Amino acid sequence: MPATMQDIARDLKVSVVTVSKVLRNQGRISDDTRKRVLRRAKELNYQMNWVARSLVTRRTYTIGLLLPEFAHPFFAEIARAVAQTIRPHGYHVVISSFEEDPELEASEIDSLLARQVDGLIIASSQAPSxxxxxxRVQERKTPYVLIDRPIAGLRASFVGVDNHAIGRLATEHLIAKGCCRIAHLRGPEVRIAAERMEGYRRALAKGGFRPESDYIVSGGHGDSSGYEGMRQLLAVRPLPDGVFCYNDPVAIGAMKAIREAGLKLPQDIAVVGAGNVRYSDVLSVPLTTIDQGTCRIGVLAAELLIARIGSKCPIRPQQILIPPKLVERESTRRLA
Amino acid sequence: MPATMQDIARDLKVSVVTVSKVLRNQGRISDDTRKRVLRRAKELNYQMNWVARSLVTRRTYTIGLLLPEFAHPFFAEIARAVAQTIRPHGYHVVISSFEEDPELEASEIDSLLARQVDGLIIASSQAPSxxxxxxRVQERKTPYVLIDRPIAGLRASFVGVDNHAIGRLATEHLIAKGCCRIAHLRGPEVRIAAERMEGYRRALAKGGFRPESDYIVSGGHGDSSGYEGMRQLLAVRPLPDGVFCYNDPVAIGAMKAIREAGLKLPQDIAVVGAGNVRYSDVLSVPLTTIDQGTCRIGVLAAELLIARIGSKCPIRPQQILIPPKLVERESTRRLA
DNA sequence: CCCTTTTGAATAATCGTTAACCCTGAAACA
DNA sequence: TGTTTCAGGGTTAACGATTATTCAAAAGGG
Known part of the structure; x- marks a missing residue:
């Protein structure tokens, strides 16, 4: 039903190629013909059929964005950044979430490849094995960039935050604030969580503290696991006076548990999160957190990908680690 | 580089069509041929080229999702629901946000049409004029469903929440809780905000209260505007003892202002939000709010769209209003 | 006036699949 | 024996663009 180049060509008694050239501003076309084509195109309300173009140019101007779940503010923010970064280049994003299910992730990647996306940005949940x-992605030579979660043993471009530094910054901050029994609500069994914990450990050691295994509690990445983790910590004696939480949702859950226990925040227990998620500054006690430059992750990953798509010869993989920044708020504002 | 049906056909000395038929489970093919094709396809790691298929079938199995901004939890949730609902049907979603800019929205819609999406789901910011x-969308006969924001004068399918009921529910709840000076932090100048306010007004009138114009403050939809709106309200005498906020972020901002003023929540001022956004139950004072069935909006819109895409003859537009539900939490839990 | 350039546009050949028809040989039926 | 029927496939022509090549006419040059 919509007009095609053929319609324009027929009406004007020129060839389809001529129309195509005018519409792409390419090749030698007389001013007269050009104007007639343009006019007729407007009259017919012509819109390029990108599917047809893609078939021959082998470019869809579409990139796939694969996220564990995009209701999570962290990933939502990244999605926004990616979309805004690629739009000026004429790209669109096909988004998909796989709910932390590696198999679903794999099948979605295949699916996006079949759709001939020009590139992929993935926060993967695949095990290194x-x-x-x-x-398969590499065989197709489809450029891709990993974000947030690096994968050991995969020579791929990556954009993420320096998780080790997050753990270090948070812990050093708590130490500077005078805490001497610093606990850690760690995340799930993945590399990022391990790195954050390692940063925490190193900072503790460097500060002259001995790490107590009671002070480390494992959990997930939601506020409920933060809540439960904190309840567990509250049973430990002596009570910790500072907690570094895997991320902001966990910290928010932890703060809830602390309040419910009748303890003062930050006087009795100081809390540091990570992520600088929206609303973390609007809580009853605004949360001190480590900003991971969420937005920049999206922007940089997108720019990296576009650059790779643009260049013929494959560039060598590039790793970008964004240095985290401490954002101090009330949850650690105690007499130092 | 990736294998095509031709490669398989050549290797097996059959025609491309035969391969195509096997891969689609269509037509009469002997068991032997079928198996050989399937085997060779697996060997070559064959993946359908959806672009080519789309060109001839005129189906991309792609829908466009247009949102004002998807870092907003409300829209992020909808996006998730939409994506999950359409995936089982083999669809993917191309997402785009237009930052509340009607012109950008229009150009994105055109852009998605050019990409031959099978359907559109839009939370539009277009003025009724x-x-x-x-x-243009209708001319192309591309099915579309409006969500969240209805547009007057447009015969289109719509899925959203009953905003009038939201205002009513919230206000009646405050009245039931014994508030007698109920203020309203209203949203921006759009229809939804107006409807919520109308619900508030009606409920007030029905409860026998006279609406004070001082008690209605206009604002935006973010927490900062809630904060400022509330500061304005705090200067009014007599002080309100209950506030119905346009949405949860606004309510969160308002609660911050209330706390800063040294007032007790909910004893001095009770607060009701709308949206039942994540984290609204994890605040220092968990927020009473009106659940708009965010997830259901996404699911229903997606199902409606898929149904429209499936049916040849255009079904007549369908409007779905989801009845909101009160979720009572601490922010209004006072002696009734 | 003939030859070379330049200009502007047409032709032909894809791109990877599918839709619609057509063909062949063997079994079934009369 | 002649006619159907049907299984199992092949042929041809799209789908709506792009790229590469070719070609005719006008323009320039000696």
Whole structure:
């Protein structure tokens, strides 16, 4: 039903190629013809059929964005940044979330490849032992950039935050604030969480503290696991006077538990989160957190990908680690 | 580089069509041929080229999702629901946000049409006087569903919440809780905000209260405008003892202002939000709010759209209003 | 006036699949 | 024996663009 180049060409008694050239501003076309084509195109309300163009140019101007879940503010923010960064280049983003399910992730990657996306941005949940999907991506020579979660043993571009530094910054801050029994609500069994904990450990050691295993509680990445983790910590004696939480939601859950226990925040227990998620400054006790430059992750990943798509010869993988920044708020504002 | 049906056909000395038929489970093919094709396809790691298929079938199995901004939890949630609902049907979603800019919205819609999406889901920011974009969509006969924000004068399918009921529910709840000076922090100058306010007004009138114009403050939809709006309200005498806020972020901002003023929540001022956004139950004073069935909006819109795409003959537009539900939490839990 | 350039546009050949028809040989039926 | 029927496939022509090549006419040059 919508007009095609053929319609324009027929009406004007020129060839389709001529129309195509005018519309792309390419090739030698007389001013007269150009104007007639343009006019007729406007009259017919012509819109390029991108599917047809993609078939021959092998470019869809579409990139796939694969996220564990995009209701999570962190990933939502990244999605926004990616979309805004690529739009000026004429790209669109096909988004998909796989709910932390590696198999679903793999099948979605294949699906996006079949749709001929020009590139992929992935916050992957694949175990380092299951990298077949990525082999398939590489065979196709579809550029891709990993974000947030690096994968050991995969030579791929990556944009993320320095998780080790997050743990270090948070812990050093708590030490500077005079805490001497610093606990850690760590995240799930993935690399990022391990790195943050390692940063915490190093900072503790450097500060002259001995790490108590009672002070480290494992959990997930939601506020409920933060809440439960904190309840567990509240049973430990002596009570910790500072907690570094895996991320902001966990910290928010932890703060709830602390309040419910009748303890004062930050006087009795100081809390540091990570992520600088929206609303973390609007809580009853605004949360001190480590900003991971969420927005920049999206922007940089997108720019990196676009650059790779643009260049013919494959550039060598590039790793970008964004240095985190401490954002001090009330949850650690105690007499130092 | 990736294998095509031709590669398989050549290797097996059959025609491309035969391969195509096998891969689609269509037509009469002997069991032997079928198996050989399937085997070779697997060997070559064959993946359908959806662009090519789309060109001839005129189906991309892609829908466009247009949102004002998807870092907002409300829209992020909808996006998730939409994506999950359409995935089982083989659809993918191309997402785009237009930052509340009607012109950008229009150009994105055109852009998505050019990409031959099978359908559109839009939370539009178009003024009722600028509906040319939608005329273009209708001309193409691309099915679309409006969400969240209805547009007067547009015969289109719509899924949203009953905003009038939201205002009513919230206000009646405050009245039931014994508030007698109920203020309203209203949203921006759009229809939804007006409807919520109308619900508030009606409920007030029905409860026998006279609406004071001082008690209604206009604002935006972010927490900062809630904060400032509330500061304005705090200067009014007599002080309100209950506030119905346009949405949860506004309510969160308002609660911050109330706390800063040294007032007790909910004893001095009770607060009701709307949206039941994540984290609204994890605040220092968990927020009483009106649940708009965010997830259901996404699911229903997606199902409606898929149904429209599936049916040849255009079904008549369908409007779905989801009844909101009160979620009572601490921010209004006072002696009734 | 003939030859070379330049200009402007047409032709032909894809791109990877699918839709609509057509063909062939063997079994079934009369 | 002649006619159907049907299984199992092949042929041809799109789909709506782009790229590469070719070509005719006008323009320039000696």
């Amino acid at each position: 299951h990298l077949n999907v990525f082999k | 600028h509906l040319n974009v939608f005329k």
